[in-house]
Amino acid sequence: xxxxxxxxxxxxxxxxxxxxxxxxxxxxxxxxxxxxxxxxxxxxxxxxxxxxxxxxx
Numbered sequence: 001x002x003x004x005x006x007x008x009x010x011x012x013x014x015x016x017x018x019x020x021x022x023x024x025x026x027x028x029x030x031x032x033x034x035x036x037x038x039x040x041x042x043x044x045x046x047x048x049x050x051x052x053x054x055x056x057x
Contacts, residue, residue, distance in 0.1 A: 005034070005035060005042070006042055007024075007034065007042075008024040008026065008050055009023065009024050010024060012024075020057075024050065025050045025053040025054050025057070
């Protein structure tokens with residue numbers, strides 16, 4: 001059975017002036033490529049990159 005893909009999406013899908021989603025802080029490229037990323041890539045983004053973006057906004 002396939003594992004569900006973890007996602008930081010919270011359903012607030014609006015891109016801000018910096019090019020990041022207001023809800024999850026991913027770029028359009030990251031959103032579009034999310035399913036092709038490895039679990040490790042997604043984990044790194046969710047645990048390191050996205051929290052940094054959130055704190056900078």
